[in-house]
Amino acid sequence: MGEAVISLRNVSKSFGEVLANDNVSMDIYKGEILSLLGENGSGKTTLMNMLSGIYYPDHGEIKVNGNVVNIREPKDAFACGIGMVHQHFKLVDVFTAAENVVVGIKQKGHFDLREVAHGIREICDRYGFVMDPDKKVYDMSVSEKQTLEIIKVIYRGADILILDEPTAVLTPQETDRLFNVIRNMKKDGKTVVIITHKLHEVLSISDRVAILRKGAYIDAVPTKDATEESLTEMMVGEKVELNIERPEVKDKKLRLKVEHLSCYNADGVQVLDDVSFDAYGGEILGIAGVSGNGQKELLESVAGLQNTMPGAKISYYAPDDSGEHELIGLTPRKIRELGVHLSFVPEDRLGMGLVGSMGMSENMMLKDYSEGHSIFTDNRKPRELAEQILKDLKVVTPGISTPVRRLSGGNVQKVLVGREIAASPAVLMTAYAVRGLDINTSYTIYRLLNEQKSKGVAVMYVGEDLDVLMELCDRILVLCGGKVSGILDGRSARKEEIGRLMTTYGGRKEKG
Amino acid sequence: MAKAVKKEPFIRLAKRDTMPTAKKVAVRLISILAALIVCGLLIFAITGLNPLEVYSTMISGAFGTKTRIWSTVKEMTMLACIAIGLAPAFKMRFWNIGAEGQVLIGGIVTAGCMIYLKALPPVALFAVMLVGSTLAGALWGLLPAVFKAKWNTNETLFTLMMNYVAIQLTSFFVAKWENPYGSNTVGIINQNSQEGWFPSVMGTRYFISVVLVLLLAVLMFVYLKYTKHGYEISVVGESENTARYAGISVGWVVIRTMLLSGALCGMAGFMAVAGASHTISTSTAGGRGFTAIIVAWLAKFDSATMLLISLLLAFLQSGAGEIASKCKLNSYASEMITGIILFFILGSEFFINFKLILRGKKEKEG
Known part of the structure; x- marks a missing residue:
């Protein structure tokens, strides 16, 4: 297994009364791909932030290559050869790729950006990245930004890379590409730590899995000896049934008809482009897409929180057949006063759904x-x-x-x-309802949604985890660039097909 | 590698979760005590006076005689009234820096009524002044609110600039009502006939102001805590998105709340003119519109706490005035003391929210 490049001994960190890491001792070996697995709030990111100089441990010691080090700030981490790519990118929007790579590096004189660009190309060639050094960050897709972050830490000489939830924002195809790059890095002798809670990714990429639960280190196992079930059990602390139920649709009734919905966001960018679909009582309609492709605006338009372009129609058919209501142009209060039972679980829970x-x-x-x-x-x-x-x-x-x-x-x-x-809604819209939740709570939410479905509620589920969408939803609507790029049957849809629709415009299919 | 082998940082900050209420109160009391000690040392270092003597002079300056007590109370009611007026606006996260102007406008209307309508029966005059000054203050608060609601202008700058307009208006009316001619002041209005003055109750002219402010304090407490309006203010203050999600018309709540906020500040102007000074000048508000912001925030908009903090500040001001004359320190020395005490009170909030950890893992409590 080789030698340990990083050893953590009895490391603890608390925030107020919350103990984020409790006496963690673990090793990271040279040249391995290690998955750091744990539920949300289990302290994975906190632990790695202590290696990258964001936090300073309350207790314990960190050894790099056998020497005890005090990592007080990110610069110290780089001096140890540790580089971390955070979940929320830290890039300057108006700078080019090359400028972002050197920003923050202290050096006498001025940077020769051509040399930097050359360095970037070299890194790209070696690991299989694609990156134009002169491209501005604001012109980049999410996946390009992530690539740039990785190039940045490699350029600064990191031998140990820590990637925090790198696949959360990627399509399946982009994830495959990232994994190839990671394998190339391993071949080159680098050590990679991936923070994640997606089990199938753990199994496909890593050599070893270290598991944290509620801030404590549980164990590390070679990936070849692990299964999804065994990992979940270690992560949660008990056996968990990993199947999501999908009761058959019965008594399907038209509840919501959206036609030609278009809208612009505050910056004048068109975020929805001629979206039309139906939602039925008694079924769960999944909405897939790379985050930021109009999901938020779609739900907010129905909820009366979004200004829409003329020509759009959102018709609501009451469950008691008392008639049809047009929702466009109504405020949330007007909608409620009309007796339209619309419930909405927005993405921003504390910034919109709750006080x-x-x-x-x-x-x-x-x-x-x-x-x-x-x-x-x-x-x-x-x-x-x-x-x-x-x-x-x-x-x-x-x-x-x-x-x-x-x-x-x-x-x-x-x-x-x-x-x-x-x-007691007639339409229930949820945006990223299980984002950041632990497994048990996620399954509670799925159960509640299924309960509503069997009560005849039209459930709309905006999700990011394609596996969940395919297991839970009866139909899956895929958004790409504000357009409906396809509506698939949840029972027969294939992941590759959804992934393809998430990144290709047009190709509209018949509603099913 | 050698570069990374550094020492542990000397001092680190860590966020606290929550502190028990008793401890919070203790921290704040300690901060005031610490401020007094620092002030004492400073006074001794600069002037060689015995700090204890200086403090006892302050106390006698603020509470020494009946007149002094009432004068301190008068100052407190003014501050508290403005703070109560600011509370709903700030709770809504609407940065109403314009209390100074709203007070002045209320004062101008009051003075105008006293000058032009003195023929009215006392009760009617009182009512007209009260209604007129609150309406004027409300309108002064309405303008920035409408612009905020309709075009999302920056209310901080808008309300701040409205102050200067109000000051200029006051100058204009002072010139217009100048008495005696050439003095460039309005003088005491209705000095002999005392029309429009608050009558003496329980042996003091300030009694009515005190009752009014106490009543306002109770009403504001109920309004913010138990009414639907108060609920809307809390939601809008926390997040406009949540408010829209809940179906609250944010623009209307902003306008309504600023009408109320401006009205109460206008009423403070009424009390300042008809209840206390019986004159109007550009210094009628005297910076209280800004000091009251500190009062409202320190009290976290709680009525009883606002009264207490107003009392503390009024005491400091009266007491500081006294040491300025008695101990032959000029008024800057007394302002320094007030400044040091406020600095410590505000600083104590830091220790309530954070703790310091020194090298060697010793945790130092604030």
Whole structure:
């Protein structure tokens, strides 16, 4: 297995009362691809941030090549040969690739950008990247930005690369390309650590898997001895059933008809282009696409939060056959006053769906606080609802008046989904409903969505994990560049096909 | 490699989760105590005076006689009234830096009523002044709110600039109402007849102001905490996106809240003119519109705390004035003391939110 390039011994780090890493001791070996696996909030990123100089450990020591080091800032990390690519890219938009690569490097005189460009091309040739050194960052796709981040750390001489959730923003094809590059790096003698929670990726790329759970180091196993089930068990601490149910669609009824929907965002960029589709009660309609291809605007248009271009129609058909309502041009309150039961779990949970500084109880009345004629708010009903959700969904919180901002991501989402479902919706829209949630909470959410589906609710599920979309949804609508590039049957769709539609315009199929 | 073998950083910051309320109060009290000690050392170093003597002079300056007590209370009610007016705007994260102007406009209307409408019966005059000054303040607050709601202009700059307009207007009216001619002041309005002056109740002219402000404090507490309007203000202040998601009309809430905020600041101008100074000048607001921002924020918009902090600041001001004359320090010395104390109070918030960790893993509590 070779020698350890990095050894962590009894490393701990806490934030306030939260213990992010608890006495972690582990080794990273030279020339290996190591997956660091754990659920959200298990301390993977914190641990690696201590190697890259973002955080400083409270206790414990770090050895690089056998020497004890104090990594106080990212510069120290580079001096040790450690480079990290963060989940949120740290690039200057108006700079070119070459300028971004050298920004922050201290050097007398001025940079010879031609030399830098030459260096970049050399790195590209060696590992199989494609990058134009003169391209500005704002012209780059997400995957190009990531490539640039990796080139940046290699250019600065990193021998140990840490990649934080590198595939979260990539299509399946882009992921394959990235993995090839990583394999080339390994051949070149570099050490790569990938932080992830996607099991099939762990199995396909890494040599070894190290598992963290709730801040503690559990174990490391060679990938060839691991299975999805065994890894999940170590990650969660108990056996988990990994199958998502998909009950048969029964009593399918047209609930929402969207026609010729187009809109522009605040910067004047067209984000939706002539989108048309139907959503039916009793089914889950998945919406796939690379993040930022119009998913957010699509849902917000239906919810009455987005200005749309003339010519669009969004017709709502009430479940009691009481008629048809046009939703375009209505505010969220008008929509509610018409008796349209629309529930919406937005992507930005604390910035849109909930008020972070308020407790569960006060958040319950966010949408219906104005009902009734009294000038005072009715606090009794929301409190009862909060107690109910606390019990039903097992929300972990010190109390229903604790600000929801202080809850963990999974509990925040339970509060939000709980409220939206309690409103007995006819249409339920969710955006990235399980992003950042642990496995158990994710499965709770899938179960709740299936429950709504069997009640005859039209569920719309915007997701990023194609495996989940293919297991959960009855139909999958694929967005690309604000256009519908295809609507597939969830039971027969193939991953490669979805991936292709995510990156190709047009090619519209018949609605199925 | 050798480069990376550095020492552990000497001091590090770590965010605290939460601190028990008792400890928070203790930290704040300690900060005031520390401020007093620093002030004492400074006074001794510069002037050689006994700091304890200086402090006792401050206390007697603020609370020594009945007149002094009422004068301190008057100052407190003014500050508290403006702070109560600012609270809903700031809770909505609308940076109303324009209280100074809103107070002045309320004051101008009050003075105008006292001059032109003195023939009215006292109760009617009182009502007209009250309504007129609040309406004027509300309108002064409405303008930046409408621009914010319709065109998303920057309310900080807008309200700030409105102050200068109000100051110029005041200068204009001071010149117009000049009395006696050539003095460039308005003088005491209705000095002999005392029309429009707050009547004496319980032996003091400030009694009505105190009752009014206490009433406002209670109403504001209820308004922010228990009403639908208060709920809307909290939501808009936290996140406009959440407010839109909830179906709240953000523009309308902004306008409505600024009407209220401006109205209460205008009412403070009414109390300043009819209830206290009985004159109008460009210094009628006297920077209280800015000091009240500190009061509102330090109190986190809680009514009772706003009253307490107003009292502390009023005490500092009255006491500082006294040491300036008694101990032959000029007024800058007293302003220094106020500054040092505010600095420590604000600084204590840092220790409530963060802790320091010194090299060698010793954790130092704030």
